[in-house]
Amino acid sequence: MFVQEIKTPFIKIKVRDHKKNKKELLKLIKKTTDLILIKKDSKVSNSDWHIEDNNKKLYLNSFLTLLKPEFEEYLDYFKSDKFEIQNIWFHSYKKDDHYAWHTHPRANFTNIYYLDLPNKKDKTEIKDLNGDIIKFDVEEGDLITFPAFIVHRSPPTKNKKTTIVFNSSIYTD
Numbered sequence: 485m486f487v488q489e490i491k492t493p494f495i496k497i498k499v500r501d502h503k504k505n506k507k508e509l510l511k512l513i514k515k516t517t518d519l520i521l522i523k524k525d526s527k528v529s530n531s532d533w534h535i536e537d538n539n540k541k542l543y544l545n546s547f548l549t550l551l552k553p554e555f556e557e558y559l560d561y562f563k564s565d566k567f568e569i570q571n572i573w574f575h576s577y578k579k580d581d582h583y584a585w586h587t588h589p590r591a592n593f594t595n596i597y598y599l600d601l602p603n604k605k606d607k608t609e610i611k612d613l614n615g616d617i618i619k620f621d622v623e624e625g626d627l628i629t630f631p632a633f634i635v636h637r638s639p640p641t642k643n644k645k646t647t648i649v650f651n652s653s654i655y656t657d
């Protein structure tokens with residue numbers, strides 16, 4: 485097998501009006517559901533991962549409206565006009581919650597909006613294809629995007645935190 489590596493983007497955008505978004509989206513997330521997510525080697529105290537019907541995700545319409553400028557920035561970068569969100573969910577972690585190493589199937593990109601992140605150290609851990617941890621800084625209000633085949637996890641959190649995660653595809657016909 486011959487492999488030639490090509491560069492892929494790791495994008496970070498500071499979301500405009502984050503404080504206002506946080507208030508509104510957390511309120512809608514609270515109304516959406518309150519169910520614990522337990523999978524092999526993972527525990528998230530509150531998540532709507534199990535809800536397949538997007539109409540039941542009460543924060544979704546506001547999320548799409550509030551983050552429109554950020555999505556336009558992506559499209560500019562990719563020189564594309566087609567951007568689809570395949571699925572979206574939130575994770576609210578409490579102290580010691582964690583999510584095991586995984587990738588996201590059936591999408592081009594994994595996206596994480598750090599909606600509530602009191603401690604920057606509780607960020608996602610991401611590994612490159614050599615298994616080395618990728619170094620990056622992130623703070624509350626950041627939206628990060630990286631290829632969906634890249635392995636990542638949420639190590640045991642020291643504080644509470646809430647993220648909105650979505651799978652997206654950017655493409656050109």
Ligand SMILES: [Fe+2]
Pocket residue numbers: 586587588594636649
């Ligand atoms: Fe993930």
